[in-house]
Amino acid sequence: MSIWRVVNISGVFVTVAAVGIALSGCETLVDRPETAQEITASDFNHLSAANSGLDIVQVPPTVFAPEEIRTTVEIETDGQGEKVITQKERVQKNADGTEKVINLSAATEEILVKPGVKWTIESLVGQINGRPVYAGKFMTSIEDRILRIVKENSPAAAKQMIEKLIQERFQQYINNELIISEAEGMLSPEMKAGIFAWIQSLQEQTVAGNGGNRTSASQSIEEQFGMNMEQYMQEKRDEALAMDLLRRRVEPRTIVSWRDVERQYSMLEKEFNPEPIITIGRIQLSVSDELQIQSLQERFKRGETFAQVAAALNVPDGGKWQVYPLPKNGVAGLPLAENIIKVLLAVENGQVAEELRKGSTATWYCVTNVQGQANRSIFDSSLQRSIRRGLKEQRSTFERNRYLASLRDKWVTNDIDQMTGRLIVIAWDRYLPKE
Structure with missing residues (x-):
């Protein structure tokens, strides 16, 4: 039994035998309907007039x-x-x-x-608030930095840099552990429930910010921070607890009063209201060079400024000679020779004083610039805010260190220097090349 299908080619219906058609033009071996028509492969390559201008393109397999x-x-x-x-x-x-x-x-x-090489996997170096401190866990956070130090420096230099790095990072590690432990110990059941709800909300916001897909959010966090979603949420929780604890324990001790602002202003008044600065210029020529002296005098008579003449004569630094804080009595109080002060007082600022000759030199002086500073009153609101901010930062640092010291005395059962020394020795043994 033969099966027949109707194929639409360029608007003409052609009945094709699915079985028994020889496309090369041979007769079929079965009976066929009268409406059947023989076709060849070339019949499929004809373009209609409407499509004659089209190009046949091939889509790359890639x-x-x-x-x-x-x-x-x-x-x-x-x-x-x-x-x-x-x-x-x-x-x-x-x-x-x-x-x-x-x-x-x-x-x-x-x-x-390598076989036979010692590698310290875990080592208990001490305790912080009852929590064990393991070398392996601590080293993980700074391992990339240590490996880069060893790769880029000589063994002696790398040894010192590793020691300094561990000392700095371990102090931060202790502070973080103490603050988080203290904050967790102060949480009531209601506060724990509130933190749990906040973490859930933060997690939902993080997922929503990545298209609502938790997998995409986890991948984005891992690419940016090198941690999974749970670790990221735990870090955010610890940050929030630490900030809340410091706010409650440190902030009340950092209040800055108006008297504090006045005292700080009086101590730094000269810095806020510096004395004006006066700049003295000088051009000096040899008396034997009469032609150049005459040329200089003619330039001044034509009205050229001191700076223009100094530039024309290639005087070093544009003729700049001395810079002084301007005394209250002006030029008369400058630490200069009497004859220089006399000729400078005879002219206005910016004008060239008369020529002074001494020995084999002829000299011209000029007050080239007087730079005054606007006085800043203690009632300047921006200055008040700046003073308050500076005092608050100083007190915050002091009170934070004082509070951390009290936590260390209370909870650190091992000597911090001993723990630091153990970590340094372990890092040297683990990462430095063997001699």
């Missing part, structure tokens, strides 16, 4: 190519072992043959230690 997941592995080798950095990427083919590469996640690192 457009339909599936996306490729590419895994890149880099290996860095040092004296202790190998550091393997793995990066997963999505590769899309463009129509022009180029590639579009999208990072799927942050690069992961794995350290492979």
Whole structure:
């Protein structure tokens, strides 16, 4: 039994035998309807008059190519072992043959230690508020920085830089742990419920900001901050607790009164109201060079300024000679020779004084600039705000350090210097190349 189909080609219906048609023009081996018509492959290549101006184009196969997941592995080798950095990427083919590469996640690192090499995995170095401090956990936060230090510096320099880095970061680590622990201990059941609701709201806002997709939000957070959603929310929670605790414990002790502002203004009054600055210019020529002296005098007679003449004669620094704070009695109080003060007092500021000759030199002086400063009163609102802000920052720093010191005395059971020393030794042993 033969099966027949009707195909629409350029507006003409042609009945084609699905079985038994020889496209080369041979007769079919079965009976066919009277309406059937023989066709060849060339019949499909004819264009109608309406479409004669069209070009037949071919879509590059790369457009339909599936996306490729590419895994890149880099290996860095040092004296202790190998550091393997793995990066997963999505590769899309463009129509022009180029590639579009999208990072799927942050690069992961794995350290492979050589056989026989010691590597400290975890080491208890002390306790903070009852919480154990492990070297491995602490080192994770600064490992990239340490590896870069070791790579870019000599062993001796790297050793000192690692010590300084650990000292600074461990102080921050202790402060953060103390503040968070103290804040958590002060939470009532109602406050804990409120924080939980706030975290849920923050998480919903984060997801909504990434198109409402939790997977996309998690991927975005991992790319930006190198942590998953839960770790990110925990960090936000700790930040909020720390800020609230410091606000309650430190802020009340940082109030700045009007008397404090007055006292600070009186101490810094000269800084707020500096004395005017006066600049004296000088042009000095040899008396033996009469032609140049005559040329200079003619220039001054024509009305050229001191700066113009100094520039024409290539006088160094434009003829600038001395700069002084302007005394209350003006030029007369300057620490200059009496004859210089006399000729300067005889002219206005900006005018050139008469020539002074001494020995083998001829000299012309001029007050080239008097720079005054506007006086700033204590009743200047912007100045008051600046003084208050500066005093508040100073007191905040002092009170914060005082509060942290009290927490350390209360909760740190181990000597901080001993814990820091242990961390430094572990870092040296772990990251510095073996001699």
